[in-house]
Amino acid sequence: MLRQDKFIVGFLMGIFVPVMFYFVFKETNGLVAEYILKKGNGFTERFIAILSVCTNLLPFIIFEKARKDHALRGVIGATFVLAFFVVFYYFRKEIF
DSSP: TTSSOOHHHHHHHHHHHHHHHHHHHHHHHHHHIIIISOOOSOOHHHHHHHHHHHHTTTHHHHEEEEEEEEHHHHHHHHEEEEEEEEHHHHHHHHOO
């Protein structure tokens, strides 16, 4: 599936990777706060969501090195969709 140069493949990878990392970051947030930061609170959910959208750099770099331009466009499209969702969900009280 990753060998195909299709928009939908890149879009699905661009959605799957940040969602997977969001749950990984959310589950490990308590451990990071307790052992590394030496604080009890940890990171906010908003920061974890923004950080997980930034993990789209991984499939972006992979598709860019493999010269899969259509899949790369899918990753960029998914990044815009996720970024819009994060801004709308977490910052709607401050914007409106």
